[in-house]
Amino acid sequence: MSLLEVNGLNSHYGDSHILFDVGLRVEKNEVVALLGRNGAGKSTTLKSLMGVVTPTSGSVVLDGVELAGRKSHAVARAGMQLVHEERRIFASLNVEENLVLAGLTAPNKWPLERIYEMFPRLKERRGSRGTDLSGGEQQMLAIGRALIRDPKIVLLDEPFEGLAPVIVRNLMDACRELAAAGQTIVLVEQNLAATLALAHRVYIINNGHIVHEGSAADLKRSPEILQRHLGV
Numbered sequence: 256m257s258l259l260e261v262n263g264l265n266s267h268y269g270d271s272h273i274l275f276d277v278g279l280r281v282e283k284n285e286v287v288a289l290l291g292r293n294g295a296g297k298s299t300t301l302k303s304l305m306g307v308v309t310p311t312s313g314s315v316v317l318d319g320v321e322l323a324g325r326k327s328h329a330v331a332r333a334g335m336q337l338v339h340e341e342r343r344i345f346a347s348l349n350v351e352e353n354l355v356l357a358g359l360t361a362p363n364k365w366p367l368e369r370i371y372e373m374f375p376r377l378k379e380r381r382g383s384r385g386t387d388l389s390g391g392e393q394q395m396l397a398i399g400r401a402l403i404r405d406p407k408i409v410l411l412d413e414p415f416e417g418l419a420p421v422i423v424r425n426l427m428d429a430c431r432e433l434a435a436a437g438q439t440i441v442l443v444e445q446n447l448a449a450t451l452a453l454a455h456r457v458y459i460i461n462n463g464h465i466v467h468e469g470s471a472a473d474l475k476r477s478p479e480i481l482q483r484h485l486g487v
C-alpha cells in the first residue's frame with residue numbers, strides 16, 4: 256500500500272465541477288509533482304487532499320487512514336501539511352513565534368534547531384516579524400511551519416513562484432535535502448525545469464482530469480507529452 260492513495264476524487268466550487276475522478280498514489284520517501292496549465296485544477300487537488308476544499312466524492316487514504324471529508328485540522332493531525340501559495344504566516348509575529356505556534360498542537364515535532372539548520376536565514380531572522388521578511392524568507396518560514404509538525408507528507412503549492420532565481424536555487428537545495436532525508440513531498444510548480452529536477456514521478460492534470468503519469472526522467476525525454484499537455 257502506498258503512503259497516499261487517492262481514488263475517484265471529485266470536487267466542485269458551487270455548481271462548477273472542477274476535479275473528475277482524480278487518482279494519485281505517492282510512495283513513502285517519494286517526491287511527486289503535479290503539473291498542468293493555469294486553471295487545470297492543481298491547487299484544487301492539493302486543497303481537496305488537505306480538506307480545505309471538501310471533495311464531493313472519492314477517497315484520500317494516508318497511511319491507511321481515510322481522510323476524505325475530514326476538516327483540514329484533522330487532516331493535519333493525521334500527518335499532512337499544505338504550504339499554500341499565499342504562504343499564510345502570521346505577519347505580526349516574529350519568525351520564531353510563527354514556528355513555535357505552528358508546532359504547538361503537533362503530536363511529534365522537529366526541534367527548532369533542525370528548521371534553522373535547513374534554513375540558516377530563518378535563524379538570522381528569528382526575531383523579525385512576518386511583515387519584515389522578503390518573499391523568499393516568507394516562503395522558507397511557510398515551509399518551516401509545515402515541517403516543524405513532522406508531517407508524513409508535505410504538499411507544496413507553487414513554492415518558487417515570484418521568487419528571484421538565487422532564492423529558488425536556495426529553496427530547491429532545501430527541498431533536495433528534505434527529499435534525501437526521506438520526506439515525502441507533493442509539489443505543484445510552474446517552473447518545469449525545477450520540477451523535473453526535484454520530482455521522481457509526475458502526474459499531469461488537464462481540465463480536472465489526470466492525463467499522464469510517469470517518471471520525471473521519462474517526461475524529460477518526451478517533448479511531445481510536454482507539448483500536448485502543457486504547451487511547452
Ligand SMILES: Nc1ncnc2c1ncn2[C@@H]1O[C@H](COP(=O)(O)OP(=O)(O)OP(=O)(O)O)[C@@H](O)[C@H]1O
Nearest residue numbers: 268269271273291292293294295296297298299300
Ligand atoms: N474559490 C473558487 N471558486 C470558484 N472557482 C474556483 C475557485 N478556485 C479556483 N476556481 C476555478 O477552479 C479551476 C481550477 O483552479 P485551480 O486553482 O485548482 O487551478 P490550478 O491548476 O492550480 O491553476 P493556477 O496555476 O492558475 O493556480 C479554475 O477554473 C478556477 O478558475
